[in-house]
Amino acid sequence: MSDKKPKREAPHSVRLSVDERARYLLGAAGMPLGAFFKMCADLYLDLPTVRDRNELTPQDRDSLARIYNWLGTSRIGSNLNQIAKAINERTxxxxxxxxxxxCEASRALITIRDILLTLLPKKRRR
Structure with missing residues (x-):
């Protein structure tokens, strides 16, 4: 009995002009081009895509980091708590x-939180 692995098929390659490559890299938004092409082909053929929907692109991670940083350094929650305390103390x-x-500010913060939680990978949610 032989322990040989089955031979892999030859990879496919695509020749792109400099302009085409730049355009596709922009559209891929940080994804590897091969994965981007597969995703586009799957969408075009109406096939289920393989990419995990909870996988964040580098741009998504950067945007989330900026949002978390801004929310962490803002005083919105603290200010709402101070207003609520003053209301409760009738001052x-x-x-x-x-x-x-x-009420509108509270609802907005809850909505922002819910949106951010949907963007987090499932394994990082609490």
Whole structure:
């Protein structure tokens, strides 16, 4: 009995002009070109794509890092907590407009959190 591995098929190659390569690299948004071409072909042929939807491109990771950094250094949550504390202690007068603004800000933060959680890979969610 032989332990030889089956011979792999020869890889396919595509010749691209400099302009084509630049255009495809831009469209790939950080993905390797081979994976990008496979994904495009699968989409064109209406086949299920192999790429894990929770895999983030380098641009996505950079954007998420900037957003997390901004949210971490912003005082939005702290400011809302101070407003809520002042309302509970009745040290400020609450008008319908004030209440609407605070509720809208709270809903916006919850929405931002939910969107960011959907972008995180499943293994990193809590």
């Amino acid at each position: 400020i007068t609450v008008t319908p407009e004030t209440e609407a603004v605070v």
